[in-house]
Amino acid sequence: MTHVDIREVSLRDGLQIEKPIPLAAKLELLAAVAATGVREVEVTAFVSPTKVPSMADAAEVAAHLHDYPDIEFSALVASPNGAKRAVAAGLRSIEYVVAADDAFSMRNVGRTSAEATDQIGEIIAIAHDGNVTVEVTIATAWDSPFEGPTPPQRVLDIATAARDRGADRLSIADTIGTTTPGRVSSLIAQVLPVIGDLPLGGHFHNTRGSGLASAYAAVNAGVTRLDASVGGLGGCPFAPGATGNIATEDLVYLLTDSGIDVDVDLKAAIAAADVAKSLVGHDLPSALLRAGDRIRA
Amino acid sequence: MTHVDIREVSLRDGLQIEKPIPLAAKLELLAAVAATGVREVEVTAFVSPTKVPSMADAAEVAAHLHDYPDIEFSALVASPNGAKRAVAAGLRSIEYVVAADDAFSMRNVGRTSAEATDQIGEIIAIAHDGNVTVEVTIATAWDSPFEGPTPPQRVLDIATAARDRGADRLSIADTIGTTTPGRVSSLIAQVLPVIGDLPLGGHFHNTRGSGLASAYAAVNAGVTRLDASVGGLGGCPFAPGATGNIATEDLVYLLTDSGIDVDVDLKAAIAAADVAKSLVGHDLPSALLRAGDRIRA
Numbered sequence: 001m002t003h004v005d006i007r008e009v010s011l012r013d014g015l016q017i018e019k020p021i022p023l024a025a026k027l028e029l030l031a032a033v034a035a036t037g038v039r040e041v042e043v044t045a046f047v048s049p050t051k052v053p054s055m056a057d058a059a060e061v062a063a064h065l066h067d068y069p070d071i072e073f074s075a076l077v078a079s080p081n082g083a084k085r086a087v088a089a090g091l092r093s094i095e096y097v098v099a100a101d102d103a104f105s106m107r108n109v110g111r112t113s114a115e116a117t118d119q120i121g122e123i124i125a126i127a128h129d130g131n132v133t134v135e136v137t138i139a140t141a142w143d144s145p146f147e148g149p150t151p152p153q154r155v156l157d158i159a160t161a162a163r164d165r166g167a168d169r170l171s172i173a174d175t176i177g178t179t180t181p182g183r184v185s186s187l188i189a190q191v192l193p194v195i196g197d198l199p200l201g202g203h204f205h206n207t208r209g210s211g212l213a214s215a216y217a218a219v220n221a222g223v224t225r226l227d228a229s230v231g232g233l234g235g236c237p238f239a240p241g242a243t244g245n246i247a248t249e250d251l252v253y254l255l256t257d258s259g260i261d262v263d264v265d266l267k268a269a270i271a272a273a274d275v276a277k278s279l280v281g282h283d284l285p286s287a288l289l290r291a292g293d294r295i296r297a
Numbered sequence: 298m299t300h301v302d303i304r305e306v307s308l309r310d311g312l313q314i315e316k317p318i319p320l321a322a323k324l325e326l327l328a329a330v331a332a333t334g335v336r337e338v339e340v341t342a343f344v345s346p347t348k349v350p351s352m353a354d355a356a357e358v359a360a361h362l363h364d365y366p367d368i369e370f371s372a373l374v375a376s377p378n379g380a381k382r383a384v385a386a387g388l389r390s391i392e393y394v395v396a397a398d399d400a401f402s403m404r405n406v407g408r409t410s411a412e413a414t415d416q417i418g419e420i421i422a423i424a425h426d427g428n429v430t431v432e433v434t435i436a437t438a439w440d441s442p443f444e445g446p447t448p449p450q451r452v453l454d455i456a457t458a459a460r461d462r463g464a465d466r467l468s469i470a471d472t473i474g475t476t477t478p479g480r481v482s483s484l485i486a487q488v489l490p491v492i493g494d495l496p497l498g499g500h501f502h503n504t505r506g507s508g509l510a511s512a513y514a515a516v517n518a519g520v521t522r523l524d525a526s527v528g529g530l531g532g533c534p535f536a537p538g539a540t541g542n543i544a545t546e547d548l549v550y551l552l553t554d555s556g557i558d559v560d561v562d563l564k565a566a567i568a569a570a571d572v573a574k575s576l577v578g579h580d581l582p583s584a585l586l587r588a589g590d591r592i593r594a
Contacts, residue, residue, distance in 0.1 A: 148592035178591035181513050182555025208591070209503075209547035209584030210554075213510035216478050243588065250506035257507075258479025287506030291540065294475035294505070295445035 003261040005225040006248060007040040007201070008033050010276055012055070012076055013245055014233030016045065018280050020054040025279045027064055032272035033230060034068050036248070036264045041068075042095065042227070045076035046085040062089035074135070078109045083123045087130035095135045095171070096123045098162075100154040101144035104175070108139070117158050121165040128166070135169035136162035137203065142179035142187065152190055159194050169199045171225070174214060177207025177243060181217035188221035201225035204246050206232060206285065211246040212254055219260065226251060231273035231284035247286035249273050253293070266293060300558040302522040303545060304337040304498070305330050307573055309352070309373055310542055311530030313342065315577050317351040322576045324361055329569035330527060331365050333545070333561045338365075339392065339524070342373040343382040359386035371432070375406045380420045384427035392432045392468070393420045395459075397451040398441035401472070405436070414455050418462040425463070432466035433459035434500065439476035439484065449487050456491050466496045468522070471511065474504025474540060478514035485518035498522035501543050503529060503582065508543040509551050516557065523548060528570035528581035544583035546570055550590070563590060 011030060015021065033041060043065065049056035058075060065073045074093035077083045086094045098116045099105035105113045120136060127134045141155050155172065162170050172191065174184075184202070191200065202218035202225070204211040215226050232247035249269035255262050266288075273289045308326060312318065330338060340362065346353035355372060362370045371390035374380045383391045395413045396402035402410045417433060424431045438452050452469065459467050469488060471481075481499070488497065499515035499522070501508040512523050529544035546566040552559050563585075570586045 143591055145592070149594045176591075177588070180551045180554040181510075182557070206506075207584065207588045208550055209509055209544065210551045212506055213478075213513050213551060216510050217513075247506065253505055254477045254507045254510060257477040260479070287504065291474070291504045294440055294473075295442070297446045 001259065001261045002219065004219055004255055005040060006038055006251065006262050006264050007042055007225055007227045008036070008038045008230065008248060009042045009203075009227045009245060010229040010231065010233045010248070011061070012042045012045050013227070014229040014231075014276065015054050016052050017234060018054055020056065021279055023057050023060050026057070026061055029272070029275055029279055030064070030068075032275040034071060036230075036268040036272055038071065038264050040072045040074070040225070043073045043075060046082040046089070047076065047078050059085070059089045062091055065090070076137075077123065080119060080122050080126055083126040087127060087132050091132060093133045093135070094127055095137045096120065097137045097139050098158050099139040099175075100150045100158060101140045101147050103146035104140045104144050113154065113158070117161050120161050120167065124166050133168040135171055135201070136167045137171045137173055139173045139175045141172040142174050142183055143176060145176045152187055155187060156190060156194050159191050163195050163198055167198065169201065170195055171201035171203055171227070173203035174205055174211075177205030177211060179204070179214050180210045181213045184214045184217040185221045188218060188223065192222055199224055201227065203227040205234070205243065206246050207243045212250060215246055215251060216254060216258070219255070230269055230286075231276040231289060232286045233276050233280065233284055244285045247273065247284070247288065249286055249288040253288055298556065298558045299516065301516055301552055302337060303335055303548065303559050303561050304339055304522055304524045305333070305335045305527065305545060306339045306500075306524045306542060307526040307528065307530045307545070308358070309339045309342050310524070311526040311528070311573065312351050313349050314531060315351055317353065318576055320354050320357050323354070323358055326569070326572055326576055327361070327365075329572040331368060333527075333565040333569055335368065335561050337369045337371070337522070340370045340372060343379040343386070344373065344375050356382065356386045359388055362387070373434075374420065377416060377419045377423055380423040384424060384429050388429060390430045390432070391420075391424055392434045393417065394434045394436050395455050396436040396472070397447045397455060398437045398444045400443035401437045401441050410451065410455070414458050417458050417464065421463050430465040432468055432498070433464045434468045434470055436470045436472045438469040439471050439480055440473060442473045449484055452484060453487060453491050456488050460492050460495055464495065466498065467492055468498035468500055468524070470500035471502055471508075474502030474508060476501070476511050477507045478510045481511045481514040482518045485515060485520065489519055496521055498524065500524040502531070502540060503543050504540045509547060512543055512548060513551060513555070516552070527566055528573040528586060529583045530573050530577065530581055541582045544570065544581070544585065546583055546585040550585055
């Protein structure tokens with residue numbers, strides 16, 4: 001039986017587009033997420049508190065993670081300074097985001113794609129010095145919200161740089177929810193030969209309804225880890241029209257029903273989605289939260 | 298390049314759960330649907346006007362189809378009497394629905410699955426006498442809303458009966474939106490050897506978010522036709538929790554972006570979804586209607 005690791009990103013990608021919620025509310029969501037059995041949680045981002053106010057309490061969130069020794073927590077960073085802050089806060093794992101197109105990269109981090117790629121080595125040095133693992137996440141891997149389709153070679157170049165500079169993992173992200181199974185299979189088939197034995201993850205949004213189909217295609221193409229967000233909470237403040245991540249509970253339903261093993265319990269994921277919905281105070285796009293599980297034999 | 302036929306079902310499966318709308322409104326939706334370039338439209342149902350009031354004007358709808366000579370129109374029927382009405386109204390093609398489980402079949406048509414299967418021959422005789430083609434549609438092919446998982450052998454038995462009694466086509470329907478790509482591939486792999494050269498179609502609902510992923514898996518497994526509804530309009534009045542069909546525009550986006558050819562134009566499908574939304578007076582679950590197309594190269 002194939003196993004897929006699910007990384008819960010509701011506390012980072014899910015909340016970053018929302019108005020800031022109190023630390024206590026985040027810890028309530030974290031407790032609900034931890035109860036799902038998930039083994040990996042991207043829990044915050046060490047980025048500009050001016051640009052992303054909802055992540056301003058990153059160090060405070062990090063101070064509460066010792067309550068969950070069985071979960072591998074990570075944080076997103078976008079600069080060497082962010083990496084230093086994450087290491088200092090005690091994180092054991094970081095994601096460094098490099099966008100594959102310049103227009104999004106400039107709006108997201110104020111640097112071109114090439115400039116962000118050039119910082120991979122520095123980020124990895126900072127992290128590895130602190131015994132912290134580094135995943136390089138390639139954003140806008142299929143499409144830019146400003147420039148249209150991303151040439152696959154840009155993704156391959158960043159992937160090559162990540163491998164050469166000693167990244168521990170790689171992931172490719174459909175930041176704006178435009179890709180589809182055919183393009184997912186195609187890009188992954190090009191990336192895998194480039195990265196050797198680096199584990200490859202996928203990050204999909206359901207903006208155009210194709211997120212789950214793309215995630216399933218990614219598993220068939222060879223990714224071993226998928227990001228998801230309870231309730232489908234999420235979006236990107238710097239990508240117009242971006243909506244939620246694929247919902248954890250919808251992904252768990254699809255994968256387990258298709259014979260793929262995951263660590264996340266479906267009922268607990270639906271319960272966590274309900275907590276997320278209460279905390280942000282509006283409906284979420286999750287299908288399972290609305291329709292519930294099917295009748296089991 | 299693989300080609301998939303899309304059959305537009307908004308006028309039947311889409312509207313059957315809605316309050317009846319005037320004939321003129323249906324004709325407005327039909328005009329919008331016809332403008333997409335779609336070649337097959339399931340346009341109404343000849344069923345009990347008491348049980349499905351929104352289809353009570355089936356014969357009146359049928360009287361307007363000569364305006365669209367390039368479209369193959371069909372109507373759903375659930376009994377020999379419905380088949381007679383459809384033939385008399387001038388339809389050239391009918392779908393006869395047989396549910397694979399007894400609980401849904403009893404609620405849907407007042408007959409067990411075996412009793413409904415036994416009527417296939419009579420339906421086909423009525424239709425073929427009038428030079429009308431017959432598709433047998435197997436409802437609740439993966440799950441019953443009342444009994445849980447459908448044993449695949451029930452589907453194979455109905456498929457065998459359809460083949461033996463001279464059906465022109467077969468389709469399998471996930472009536473309540475519970476199936477997933479793994480189970481889709483598995484069932485289709487079992488059905489195809491049974492039906493010889495009968496064309497096989499698939500009908501999916503997006504109730505649990507897996508509809509598009511299941512549709513894509515169905516194409517990869519060998520179906521050549523998919524039902525869809527502009528806007529994701531739809532649901533089944535006799536299946537608790539059932540929500541919309543997969544949205545035509547979301548399906549067109551996914552398939553064409555994945556390199557699969559369809560007859561339906563994306564922009565026109567989004568426009569038709571907008572017409573559907575106005576006519577029923579409430580939001581529809583379509584993702585493309587909300588997010589729009591991606592930026593093209």
